[in-house]
Amino acid sequence: MSKTPLLEIEDLCARVEDKEIIKGFNLTINEGEVHALMGPNGAGKSTLSNVLCGKKGYEVTGGSVRFKGKDLLSMSPEDRAREGIFLSMQYPVEIPGVPTSTFLKHAVNAIRKYHNLPELDTMEFLKMVREEGRKLGVDSEMIKRPLNVGFSGGEKKRLEILQMSILKPSFAIMDEVDSGLDIDALKVVSEGVNALRDGKFSMLVITHYQRLLNYVVPDFVHVYADGHIVKSGNKDLALELEEKGYAEFVKEK
Amino acid sequence: MSSLLQKIPLIGKEIPWLNDVRQKGAEAFAKTGVPTAKTEAWKYTKPRELCGDDFVIKQSKKDSDWKADLPFEAYQIRFENGYFCPQESTLPQGVEVVPLIEAMLFHPEVWKHLCKMADINKYPFAALNQSYLNEGVYIRIEKNVELKKPLVIISHTTPGEENLFFNLHNLIVLEENAAATLVEYHTWSGEVKSRYFANLVNEIYLSAGAHLEHIKVQAEAFKANHVALSVVAANKDSEYKSFCLQRGANIGRNETLVKLQESGACAEVNAAYIMNGWATLDTTTDIEHLSAQTTSHQLVKGVIGGDAKGVFQGKIHIAPNAVKTEGNQLHKALLLSNTAEVDVKPELEIFADDVKCSHGAASGELDEDQLFYMRSRGIGLEEARQILIDAYLEDVIGKIKHEGIRNWVEKEAK
Numbered sequence: 299m300s301k302t303p304l305l306e307i308e309d310l311c312a313r314v315e316d317k318e319i320i321k322g323f324n325l326t327i328n329e330g331e332v333h334a335l336m337g338p339n340g341a342g343k344s345t346l347s348n349v350l351c352g353k354k355g356y357e358v359t360g361g362s363v364r365f366k367g368k369d370l371l372s373m374s375p376e377d378r379a380r381e382g383i384f385l386s387m388q389y390p391v392e393i394p395g396v397p398t399s400t401f402l403k404h405a406v407n408a409i410r411k412y413h414n415l416p417e418l419d420t421m422e423f424l425k426m427v428r429e430e431g432r433k434l435g436v437d438s439e440m441i442k443r444p445l446n447v448g449f450s451g452g453e454k455k456r457l458e459i460l461q462m463s464i465l466k467p468s469f470a471i472m473d474e475v476d477s478g479l480d481i482d483a484l485k486v487v488s489e490g491v492n493a494l495r496d497g498k499f500s501m502l503v504i505t506h507y508q509r510l511l512n513y514v515v516p517d518f519v520h521v522y523a524d525g526h527i528v529k530s531g532n533k534d535l536a537l538e539l540e541e542k543g544y545a546e547f548v549k550e551k
Numbered sequence: 552m553s554s555l556l557q558k559i560p561l562i563g564k565e566i567p568w569l570n571d572v573r574q575k576g577a578e579a580f581a582k583t584g585v586p587t588a589k590t591e592a593w594k595y596t597k598p599r600e601l602c603g604d605d606f607v608i609k610q611s612k613k614d615s616d617w618k619a620d621l622p623f624e625a626y627q628i629r630f631e632n633g634y635f636c637p638q639e640s641t642l643p644q645g646v647e648v649v650p651l652i653e654a655m656l657f658h659p660e661v662w663k664h665l666c667k668m669a670d671i672n673k674y675p676f677a678a679l680n681q682s683y684l685n686e687g688v689y690i691r692i693e694k695n696v697e698l699k700k701p702l703v704i705i706s707h708t709t710p711g712e713e714n715l716f717f718n719l720h721n722l723i724v725l726e727e728n729a730a731a732t733l734v735e736y737h738t739w740s741g742e743v744k745s746r747y748f749a750n751l752v753n754e755i756y757l758s759a760g761a762h763l764e765h766i767k768v769q770a771e772a773f774k775a776n777h778v779a780l781s782v783v784a785a786n787k788d789s790e791y792k793s794f795c796l797q798r799g800a801n802i803g804r805n806e807t808l809v810k811l812q813e814s815g816a817c818a819e820v821n822a823a824y825i826m827n828g829w830a831t832l833d834t835t836t837d838i839e840h841l842s843a844q845t846t847s848h849q850l851v852k853g854v855i856g857g858d859a860k861g862v863f864q865g866k867i868h869i870a871p872n873a874v875k876t877e878g879n880q881l882h883k884a885l886l887l888s889n890t891a892e893v894d895v896k897p898e899l900e901i902f903a904d905d906v907k908c909s910h911g912a913a914s915g916e917l918d919e920d921q922l923f924y925m926r927s928r929g930i931g932l933e934e935a936r937q938i939l940i941d942a943y944l945e946d947v948i949g950k951i952k953h954e955g956i957r958n959w960v961e962k963e964a965k
Contacts, residue, residue: 351927354919379929391924395942404938405928412929461928 301328304469304500305350305370310361311525312349319345321525323361327469327500334503334511334536337522338544343504344388346522347473351385352378365469380412384467386458388474393445401445402427402461409465430463434490451478452486459490470494472503476510488513508540523547554605555716555748556580561685562652569655569684572666576681579671586675595862595894596833601776601802606716606748608683609633617707617740622962623955625703625734628688632708633717633749635686645696645729651687651720661689665722668754668782669808676778680718680752687720687752692729694758701732701766701953708739708747710772715747722754725761725789732953735767737799743772746801751779757789759813764792766956768963771799773828780806785845788815794951796960797824797832804833804862811838811845811876818847823947825940825964826859833862836880840873840906849880852947854940856887866898869906877907884914885943887936937965 305327312320319342327333337343349356350363352375363370365381373381393401406426407417418426427441434456446454455475462470472491476484491501491514503514511519511533519535520527521544528547529535556577563569585602586593612634619627628648629636635650642648654661671678692698706719725731737749749771757763771777777800783791797803809818824832838847853861867878884893897910917939925935944964951957 351923353923353927374932375923375926376929376931376935379927385927387924387927391918391920393921393924393939393942395945396938401925401928401930401938404930404934405925408931408934409929465928 303327304329304366305502306364308362310349310363311359312345313357313359314345314355318359319525320349323526325520325527327502329500330497331518332495332501332503332514332516334505334516334519335522336505336519336536336539338548339506341522342525343522344473347385347471347504350471351375351383376408377412379465379467380409382468384462384465384470386455386462386470386472386475388477390446390454390458392447394447396445398441398443398445398457399424399427402441402464405461406464426464427460431460433493434460434463435486436460452480452483455479455483455487456490459487463490463494468498469500470502472501474504474506476505476507484510484513508536511536521547555585555602555679556682557608559608561683563656573682573684576666576671576678576684579678580675580682583672583675583678592835592864595860595864595896596802596804596831601748601778605714607713608716612636615707615709617709619703619705619707619736619738621703621736622959623701623953625701628702628704630686630704630706630719632715633686633706633719635688643698645693646698646702647689647691648702649689651689651722652685654689654722655684658689661722664724664754664756664784666754668756668784669752669780674780676750677752677780680720680750683718684720686718687722690721690723690733692725692731694726695728697729698731701734701956703734703736705736705738706749706751708749708772708775709741710739710743710745710747710774712744714745716750717748718750720752720754722756723763724756725758725763727758728760729758730762732764732766732956734956735765736770737768737777738770739772739775743774746774746776747772748776749778751777753779753781755781755783755791757783757785757791757816759787759789761786761789762792763790764952766793766951766953766960767795767805768960769795769797769799769803769805770963771803773799773801773830775800777803779804780808783807783809783818785809785811785813785816785818787813790817792819792952793821794948794960795822795834796948796964797822797834798826798964800830800832802831802833804835806835806837808837809839809847810841811847812841814842814844816842816845819950820847820849821947821950822851823853823944823964824861825854825944826861827857829858831860831862833864835862835864837866838868838878840867840869840876840878842870843873844875845873846877847879850947850950851882852944853882853884853893854887854943855884855891855893858888858890859892861891861893863893863912864896864898865910866900867908867910868900869903869908871902873903874905876903879908880910882912885940886914886916941965
């Protein structure tokens with residue numbers, strides 16, 4: 299059975315100001331696959347997710363990234379999202395003055411418009427948010443509050459997953475989704491993530507710890523150090539890392 | 552001399568005492584002239600540009616079938632190109648709305664306040680306005696009457712071939728314990744063939760216990776000049792609560808002078824301005840605490856793009872006897888481009904002990920992380936910027952009490 303490549307990263311190099319952070323990164327993710335990227339602090343994990351999503355301040359100095367066969371790096375951040383990439387951020391941004399529901403409605407309709415679908419009216423939109431929100435314990439009180447303002451760590455992450463479930467991306471980058479979560483919140487978030495796995499939806503899970511991978515079981519695990527992948531394996535590699543730490547990979551440098 | 556001061560036949564020119572009032576205005580303006588960059592009160596707003604053209608004062612009114620489409624119920628008073636247009640609207644008991652010229656001739660009680668509230672030697676454009684004293688409206692709300700629907704004064708201009716200059720002068724008197732909501736809407740339609748200059752004065756007298764919410768939207772054509780002065784006298788336990796949105800004109804100045812002259816009087820003077828291109832929008836306030844236990848709050852927020860310039864001059868004056876007073880002022884500006892400019896001059900003049908006073912100013916840019924977060928969810932850059940701008944102005948517009956007007960202002964601010 300041939301696999302359909304979704305994201306193809308070839309020899310990617312990128313820097314922030316004058317500092318090379320990503321140094322020849324290669325990874326192909328096919329439809330339906332879940333890849334975990336593990337690595338020590340400072341390996342450039344967040345830089346990778348920011349480069350893939352087009353954040354300002356990162357300069358790509360070499361290599362290419364194709365998403366569904368299209369050149370990803372030439373797209374604006376919003377077009378990347380509209381094409382189906384979702385970045386669940388380690389620290390979701392607080393936006394005072396913007397009710398969560400207003401923000402969500404703008405996002406849903408921006409993506410629908412891009413795909414020539416009719417925009418949802420307020421009733422249709424609220425119905426969808428209520429249904430998806432129920433599964434994640436996000437109630438209508440929470441979405442009336444300003445976006446992420448005063449939300450606990452767990453609430454912020456649940457809202458990230460809610461966004462993912464209503465925006466229906468084909469590929470998600472989960473950047474340290476487990477940081478700041480207690481075990482109960484981790485379960486809720488993981489269940490939310492797993493509910494999206496339909497055989498086509500793919501993910502890149504970026505994490506320090508193996509803990510999350512007990513709940514969101516990856517097909518592949520990669521060790522990321524000093525700007526590129528230094529080792530790849532299956533889920534057992536994560537367990538090995540948990541035991542031995544990253545010392546041997548960092549030393550290689 | 553400036554083309555702004557012209558001899559035109561005004562109604563009642565044969566009446567010596569009325570002529571005298573106008574003459575005093577003309578003399579005061581002739582003495583000061585158009586303010587220059589050296590005039591302290593005008594140093595940031597280039598007044599020369601206000602007067603650089605040959606302005607024409609139209610001497611006949613032209614009717615227009617333009618209609619204001621306001622999304623809230625209101626009593627409407629309309630001016631077309633600076634002339635009063637009678638409206639069919641039945642006013643409730645206890646409210647009087649009279650064209651200014653009629654009030655000057657037949658309601659002698661107006662002279663208790665009219666042209667008495669501002670020192671024309673200090674306000675050159677108010678002096679100029681007085682020299683043409685003719686058009687405007689006198690509004691009186693009787694003792695204990697609470698007006699349910701807002702009163703809206705619309706000034707609508709259709710720019711023609713010539714550079715039109717017009718003056719409006721309104722006198723608003725609220726008697727003891729009266730309450731009302733007043734809206735001023737300055738707008739235009741047609742083609743921008745010419746500049747025009749609207750020079751406006753409001754005199755507002757609040758008797759003891761009166762409450763006025765005063766909302767203004769300045770949405771003039773982009774080539775227009777708009778200079779407005781509102782002078783408010785607030786007596787015992789009265790409340791003046793105002794909000795002004797400026798989003799039009801090439802040069803727009805909204806100046807508010809509030810005299811808190813008896814104890815318990817309070818004022819809230821809020822404003823927002825949104826601008827692009829080469830516009831200069833000026834918000835100038837002067838809050839005079841003249842009596843003990845008076846309070847004032849000011850929140851002014853600006854959104855400045857292009858090569859535009861925002862000006863905020865805010866003065867709080869506390870007289871020697873005005874103890875136990877409170878005066879707060881905060882100005883914030885959001886700069887959308889590298890060439891946008893903001894000039895801020897806060898001034899506190901405190902001559903009393905035992906007062907609480909504060910002022911603050913801040914300026915910043917749109918937050919890149921917030922923009923990126925929204926874009927990473929598929930929201931386009933322009934839409935994301937607009938969401939943040941709306942959020943920035945939300946707290947100041949949110950201070951408008953009347954819900955229908957607040958929703959309207961939110962839309963006008965986009």
